[in-house]
Amino acid sequence: MAAPDSSAPAPPTPPTDPAVAMLRLLGGFQLSQALYVVARARVVDLLADGPLRVDEVARATGLRPEPLRRVLRTLATEHLFVRDEDQDSVALGPLGHTLLSNTDDSLRDLALMWMETHYRPFAHLWSTLHDEVPAAEHEWGMPFFDWLAQEPERVAGFSAAMSSMMRAVRRDALHSLDLTGVRRVVDVGGADGTALAAVAERHPELRGTVFDLPHVVAAAPALLERAEVADRVDTEGGDFFAGVPAGADAYLACFILHDWNDEQCARILARIHEAAAPGARLFLVETVLGAGAAPGVGALLDLTMLGMLTGRERTRGDWNTLLGGNGFRVDGIRETAGPMCVIEATRT
Template identity: 70%
Template sequence: MIPSAPDPVPTPTAPAPAVSMLRLLGGFQVSQALYVAARARIADRLADGPRTVAELAEAADLRPELLRRLLRTLAAEGVFGYDEPQDRVTLGPLGHTLRTGAPGSVRNVALMWMETHYRPFAGLWQTLHDGIPAAQAELGMPFFDWLGKDPARIATFSGAMGDMMRTVRADALAAVRLDGVRTLVDIGGADGTALAELALREPRLRGTVFDLPHVVAAAPALLRDRGVADRITTEGGDFFTAVPAGADCYLACFVLHDWNDAQALRILGRVHEAAAPDARLLLVETVVGEGTPPEVATLLDLTMLGMLDGRERTRDDWRTLLADADFRLDRVLATGGPMCVVEATRMPRTARV
């Protein structure tokens, strides 16, 4: 008897366009699954090695038969590994990014985005008709006003911004050069993560973390923990009204993108009023079409569209905005990540007609 030939192995092909589109359309479901995994601390529970679905479910007080389906979905995205015969879960290539406090972790971002950004984005259609940010329509007030009404929301937001500073903005912060800078004010400095890192790098640097009073309240503890509280102070206030005066360098990490041009000009105006002559201005921001990978800027621009009045800007946008506020754009420094360092110098006030 002649043995039958084995069935041919199908040649892998690229997914059909409709399949690729379905994956994009299902993104909202995946983001919620990631939120559940982050909130349940699944990645934390796998830090010491594999565990069964039953063990994870018991530890997180979840239903094992439902958790299994969620983890199987996230395993297909590289977040976890799932051994079906043993019903056992491991960390996947992306799993460490959901571990609390791990290098590269964005767990706090997963919590914050799903608790603050998810529902408003259902109103994106209306935003493109009336120009009102979807978050403002959903929440009944501007996003930052709503955020400031609840200490728990503030803590979640501050944690997410800390994650962003340690991951997405890390390369840009490492690229910041402070040659000759003696005093620096970090505008919108939140919990002081950025200025603390710069102070550790520059032993002679003195400075101030400046933000809204309820936001900057978290900074003193962090500055003490980092051992820089003797050189770095904190101050609460509103950067639309005034900022600490007399520094020879002002830093704003991921701040101006939150605001439209008119609002950004008001902030820059307060910095210009406060800054010493020829002071330097350093902006850690995305620059559309630049950075690695450049698509981060367009994704963040979509976030701004739904949540705030701000936007991501091109190099020419930054040059124009800075010139209108009497700052000279010196250069845009690309880094190893998606953020750039926009360097500018304070110029004398231009007479306005």
């Protein structure tokens, strides 16, 4: 399904009244839930071919017309929809296509996952600021990834959300990877294989392995088949704290190290260092605080890490210190057209 041909809206002009600006910020939790409702009901998919009356949308989704009308009116002020009050109809606005189900820049799966896994834990952020225990542990009674692994549906939803985020915000970074001389890549924490499949499609000579926990990487073979790279990219299950596949020319980790604190990152880097020969390359696709085309994304994700995990987003200095102290020489940090950066390093 193709996304509508519409240009991104200009950022809204900040209200001149500070109280009005603060009111918008304070209401953010309500907007998140409204976005979850329309994403879950697939309202945007219904409007892909053109406007509909609100009662038609309500019948198709099983939602009540009057509360739906009010939600749509609110989200129209956020550029997701365009409302015609006289006709009582609704159409997609400039941001609407980002919640379609099957587009390269869709964030629908992320909208579902964040509300189903992240929303409740953030009620405990006050506690986190006092004891430094992630809010998710206060909510679930265990580390987030342990809770996630208890239900296959949670794992599938999380993997889908991370895949959609990769397509939407990591695409430019993956396209900018300099794989000159690389014959084999191991994607450490590669989940369902979305990232390595995208890289392999652009580099037909490349071979690789998607490596992740067995219950996570189980989804990768089907995706690799659909991408027509399964003849060159295989999968392997394991724990990157215990070891990673050896002998590759390069190791790729997309948005992995930001999940973990420095001590845990050192353990992951140690396993990669053990598996890699001197001179092997390491590519990290991560945010770099204060850098990139959309530095606000890094700040938002840093808050996400604070609430959900032990990790954090890092500055250039942080990355240099982390990698340099664990057997890797940083060769460069490349900003891309998107919010992610590519950190290139060499195994010493």
